[in-house]
Every structure is written in structure tokens, then in C-alpha cells.
Amino acid sequence: MAGDPDVRMRGFRERTSVNDVLRLLDARLRPMVSEAVPLLEVGGRVLGRDAVASVDVPGFHRAAMDGYALVAEETFGASPENPRPFRVVGDSMPGRAPEARVAPGDCVRIMTGAPIPEGADAVVPVEDTELEGELVRVRAAVTPGRHVGRAGEDVAKGSVLFSAGRRLRPQDVGALASAGFNRVFVVRQPRVAIVVAGNELLAAGAQPTGHRIADANSPMLIELVRRDGGIPLTGPIVKDEPAALREALIVSLREADCVLAAGGSSVGREDHVPALVRELGELPVHGVAMRPSSPAGVGFVGGKPVFLLPGNPVSCLCAYDFFAGRAIRRMAGRHPGWPHTTVRMPLARKIVSELGRTDYVRVRIEGGRVLPLAIRGASILTSTVRAHGFVVVDAEAEGHPEGALVDVRLY
């Protein structure tokens, strides 16, 4: 559907398939530009440029054991019965230049991590020696290079330590530190504005009273955006009125890279948001062949994606997970696929679905089998709380029989 301006939604009569929405997102969205971020804050971020080492790590040949640095050849033939004597001419300690160089018959006492003195080419471990005054008796031969960590053995100067696109793990940040990185170019985190509309809504944190309910979508979306590498931006609840919604959308599009508009996107309800997105930009998707979340929509204003998420919290979660989450991960430079851990298990009870419609089925795992939860409405958020995860039934399938192996994506 990407690039095909004829494939548009007209009302809800013509629903876009889930796969067409995904293709549209993949075609239209790119990772954000890079920014230089201090080393200690780049964990979990995605490299925006190749990280090329400007130094060798280590920067010098160093001892890999505590012992004596010497010329390996002079130990050849050494054994417990026939130890070889060496004169200890100094120490080499970590962080300092060695006290002495090694001439024939000499050795330098050395600690793990300390620089190998000039003239030496191996380290005899302390266990294979015996000290007598200024002499050390070496009871085992070593080969040249033995117990020596060579300059550049961990990271070679000029080498690509990590390629652009890598999501940095704890040890990766350590490796960047060892190579002297101070700031690292990582993909900018998309700023994601969360716009929640509904006259019945009280801000999250308020006690629901009368006929009003507390907004459950913002707190959930904030966490989901964080999970996917975005920076959530929130504002007050917006009234279901065109002027207020227009203002909220325009401010959000100015401040953010992506907008999530929850509520007010169905066709039956006060339906201002889709019209506003069409007015400000384009709305190629409104109505998706899926359950729940069929009223979901995807628009673009000035290249920034705007997601219409249904106000019902289960539909909101589902539409976020299918579309907005993927978009945010892509913009954050991450792998766009599902971020959930997946387990494959047999169904305890069949799942029935409609051909041409994608279903998001909340499930529990009990006794190694997958139990679909029979839930009436998309308004019951606690159904996703009781669930261990969900199963996606593709549009091509009419469901799965009892016993079929399905992939459960764990919440």
C-alpha cells in the first residue's frame, strides 16, 4: 500500500489490513538522526554511527599473570629438578613504567596488568618460581608471548568496535570506555506526545467520581513508549471539542516527533480527531481489519506519524502494540519487530477468528497450555492484567484448533 495513494480508507466500510499498515509504516519511517551522548548514558541506546577505536586496547603489552617478566628462550629446559636462576632487577606495577629493563639473565617482578618491561617477551607465573634473596628460580619453561596480553589484543586502533545500528549492552559500554570514548553518537530518542481526549476523563492519579472515569491510557502509554525507546510527553486531558483538540494536536506536532491520540477516533463517537488529522496532513489509514482496535488510524503531518488509538484501554494497548510501538522502535533505531519474549505452546482450547481479520487474543498459560481468555469488551483493562500474554491470529487464518502450537508473546 505504501506509495499507492488510491489505497485509502473511506469511512469504516473499507478496512485496511494489518499487513498493509505495517508496510506503510516501514516505508515511511526512518531512524532519527544521531546525537552525541555522554558515555554513562548510552546503555540501551542504538549506535547512530560506527564506533571506530582511536587507540589500541590495551595501549601497551601487559602481564596476564602475577610473576616474572623475562626472555622466554632463557627458560627453555627449566624444570622443578633443573630450575633456572634469574636476577630480579626491579618491579613492574600497574599504571607505572617498569622500574628496569630486562637484560640477559635478568627478570622483573610483575603484576597482572602491569607493562612488560623492555627486553622481556614472556611472564613466568609466580607459582612456577621460588624466590631466594635477589634470585628467582624458574621451574618451568615458557614460550615467547606466554602470559603477555599484547597491545591492541582487545581492541585494535582503527578497527570498528561496533557498527551503526547496534543496541548497546552493558559490556558494550564498558568496551567503549576502555577505548577512551567520552561521548557516543546514538540515534536520538523520538519524543512521543500522548494526547488523550474525552469529556468523561479525569487525569490519571485522580479518584474517579460521579460519571467520570480516570484516564488509564496515559499511564499505560507512557510506560509502553519508554519500553520502546521513546520519550513520552504528556499534557492535560483534552475536551472532545474541535478547537481544543486542534490546539493540542498542533502543539504536540511542534514539540514531538510522533503523536499518539487516544480516544475520540471511532466513527460513532464525537469524531473530531480523524477530521483534524486529514485537515492538517493526511490520514491514509482509518479503520483496520483487526479485533480489537478496528477504529485505529494512522496519519502523517509534516512527515510525523500520528496514531489514532481507540479510547477503550484494551484496544488502545492493542493498537499501540501493533502500530505505534513498531513505529517508535523504528524511529529509535531498534529492531521494529515485537519486543516481547515469545514462547511456543499448545492451545488448551480452539481460537476462532474471521478470515481477513487479524485477532489479538489475550491468553493465560496454565499447565504448559495456552488458554484464550473469553472477554466481552475491550473496556476491561484487567483482562490484559490477568493475561500472561497474547496470541496474534493472522488475517490468513480462521483461527487455530485445540492442541495447535501457537506463539505467545509475553507481556
Add this chain to the structure above:
Amino acid sequence: MAGDPDVRMRGFRERTSVNDVLRLLDARLRPMVSEAVPLLEVGGRVLGRDAVASVDVPGFHRAAMDGYALVAEETFGASPENPRPFRVVGDSMPGRAPEARVAPGDCVRIMTGAPIPEGADAVVPVEDTELEGELVRVRAAVTPGRHVGRAGEDVAKGSVLFSAGRRLRPQDVGALASAGFNRVFVVRQPRVAIVVAGNELLAAGAQPTGHRIADANSPMLIELVRRDGGIPLTGPIVKDEPAALREALIVSLREADCVLAAGGSSVGREDHVPALVRELGELPVHGVAMRPSSPAGVGFVGGKPVFLLPGNPVSCLCAYDFFAGRAIRRMAGRHPGWPHTTVRMPLARKIVSELGRTDYVRVRIEGGRVLPLAIRGASILTSTVRAHGFVVVDAEAEGHPEGALVDVRLY
């Protein structure tokens, strides 16, 4: 070994088994006390007390569809051929009291989420109706309760919404919001002081020069502590001198709930940290039957755990993952087991291990098979960077043959 004061390490001659260290940690450590945290900051945190709902959600009976609220019994027998007429006496919109009550023959136009008016017990969807002036013709019967979301159907007042110990997912935070929670009691995050000692070390972010190297352990440990639910605290690099180390340990123990002391814990090197921990408290473990990380140690000062992590970054990562990470997860109220995603795959090449010793083998996954990385030293941090994960070979095993299925814990 827990509770048995005789089982102690004497030098490195007697190495504690990995399982004994784990048992000691499990016996000695408990989750931190709870603290009240604002709703929008509790995602990923662990509930410290049961969350009991003080209100019904929803707080009133509400429409699950757009349509007309009426008395179900009055629709019985309705069909497209034989529609039943109802008088529209008002609207019910979300967030407001209904405009009218429903008397016999009446109905109220209602939107999804709006309160059911007094007298009505069902909603006929708008699709099953036809409007003619102030009359609506209902073309299908509904049963009592149809398309009505009952008060408390999502969350019942007085019910336990979540039990203590639950790690809060995005939708859980939404559910807490819907039940009017403003602050939530969650397990306090342990503050974890990272003390790095070594005369050869420059602070992370510095360019290594001369015989000095940049500290790779702090940046890695900071990320690992964050991953496991702790709050990392860092200070400057400490000199390998008793007075400086003593001061750093005492300050850390005052400010933090747990201390990670990296470097300076071997027996061959300047060996001040173990002596200091013994002096300030106790050091029941020093030396573990594992590879790498055999110089690792575990102490307690005033009930706070102190982990001696080897300075070599691979050993540091391994000792952290086996012991400190588990302790921090436990203190944070999380499941103490390995946090990594695990995949089970056949070995491409045998792994040889020593009976009685636990091995931490870095591996790559290539073509669906597990390839152990042949790496010499624990000083090569990039070996963990190239690895996709690791395989743990238990002390009871002498390794695994080629083709054996092993669990790979993915970094």
C-alpha cells in the same frame, strides 16, 4: 552453608561452590521496605503491598455500544419486519448524568461509555435501529443487561487488584490509574555503590595514555545495576591503598544498600579490600569454584552485602551476573533468577569443564548452533561483545559433548 559459621574461605585453598554462594545470598537478603511512589513512576517497579481497589471500575453502569438505552423486555419480538417504536426522551453522553430517565415506551440515545439512565437495563446498538423524528424503531430484540458494562465489572471495590511482589507492567499501571491510585507502595530500589580501585585506572570517559587504562567496569556495572532494578552510585577511582579504600568503603556503606568493589580482590595483587571487609564486617566467601571470576568474594557489613568483583572486566561481568545481580534483583523485590532470555540449541563444538567447577562460557550462535568462543584471558572484554550470550556449565558436569542441547542466556 547459610547459617553455618564454620563454612568459610581460608585463602583460596578452599573455594566455595557457586551453589553455596547462591544459598548464602538467598538466606541473607530480603526485599527492601516499601515506599509510596507517584503513579506515573511505578512502571517496572515491584509492588510492596497488595493494591486493594477503593472504588468500583467503572463506578456506574455504562453503555458498551452507541445506541439507545431502554427496557430490554419491551424489545422482545422486535424484528426488521416488525420493528418496535420507542420515544427518544433525551441523550446520555460520557462524563455527564443522563438527561432523562426511561419510562415505559421511552428510550435515551446513548454513547459508548455514557451512564445507563435510570429505568433502562439494556442498549440496542444504533445499527439495529431507524430514527424517525422523535421516534426510534428497534429492529432487533435485546436481553436485559445486553451491551451494558456493569459497575465494578473491570475492578470490584475492595478486591485485590494486584498482590505484593508483582512487577508492574504498562497495563497494570493503567489499571491502577483506573482505580484511582495516586501513589503506589513499591519496593524501594536498592542503592548500589560501585567502588573501583586500581592505580592503573583512568576514569571512564578519559582517553587511555601511557601505561594507564580507562575503567571499563564502572560503565558496565552502572548499566547492569540499572537492568536489575538498583540505583547505581559512583565515585572517583580509588587508589589501591588501604586508607583510601577504607574511606571509600565506609562512605559507600553509609550511602548505599549494597557495595560492588571491583578490582583489588585477588590474592596475588595488592589485596586490601578483602582484609578491609573482614575488619569492618565478615567475608564468608573469598574465592569461588568457578571460571572465570574465581577471586570473587561476598561479605556483609552491618547486614549490607559487599561483593568483591575481580578487576578483569570479563570476570567482573561474570561475578556480577552470578552473584551481585541476583542479590540486587532480590533486594529490589524481583525474581532473583537469571534475567536473560534463554534459548535451547545444540552445541557446534564440545565444551570441556572440570568437575566441581562452574564455568561461564561465552558463545556465539551461528546457523542454529552454539559455538563456544575460545578466548584466552578474562581481560578481553570484547569477547563478551562478540558473544551472543553465555552457557553455564554446572559444577556437577564435566562439560557437554558436541550436539548436546544447552541453554544459552542471551546478553
